Amino acid sequence: MRRPIAALVILALVGVAGAIGVTTFLNESDAAPAVTVQRAHKGAAAPSFKRRITFLVVGSDSGAPKFGRGGAAARGRADSLHLVVLDPVKRRGIVMGFPRDSYVPIPGHGTNKVNAALSFGGPALLVRTFEQLTGIRIDYFALTSFDGLTDLVNKVGGVQVNVDMNIRDRVAGAFMNKGPQRLSGARALAYARARKTVPGGDIARSRHQGQILIGGLATYQAQVAKDPARVMKWLAVMNDEVQTDLPIREQLNLALFARTVAPGRLNNVVVPNTTGTAGRASIVRLLPGAYSLFARVRAGQLS
16 A cells, blocks of 8 residues: 655655655555655664755666566666765755666675666665665665656656757667756656767766756756645645655655755766776776765765
């Protein structure tokens, strides 16, 4: 049974949880949720809003029947991976993108591409992998799929993104010019997937995914600022599309927090890396700068 979440703002649209209100009834829909949001550690206490709060944001390659990708999203491969660290006191944060082929230690499974951790052991193993890799404790895990992203973006009328390059990528279906654009669900997904003909390949793709996260928050805030009644539309969409087990009080705390985050104070970076091989497989190796970045984030340096 799907519990109605306080309608998550666009951060949760593609992964990061926030909330803008609470419903008081149960959604009986049997359809798979577009977004699942849960605490990263079962049984853990709700995080304090007097310290940093961290979200692991994941886009799965499974759980998207509209795109011919069956299976459960939570058991697919994690093709979009972002660690989002927010400071409620300073009201700023960082969005760290990890290429899906990052070659890292996975607890109990040796060293492998990080996107395999989800299929090996579900969200719990992916969380352990990132905590071991970065030394950063994760508070919330959020998961979506191709279907989830496109459905949610379409239902809220598109997402505003500052496209940072001209793209002509037939494989991803991405054809767009540089500059601010409102992307439909299909175009947002295409922008998030394009890499074959994009300078920087996987690095650019990860950066673009971070732009969609931040652009989504900006879209929500702009819509509600222009017409406060649009909150009700977001409530209805998120009630239908988001599954969570978070208590109501925790949802309310997230609601208050999410409305204080200015998109311009979110630093979008891809962890320093280089390409390489392991056997015959193409991989991405994290550079020393990545570990320096993790240390700075642990020390509270998010800009």
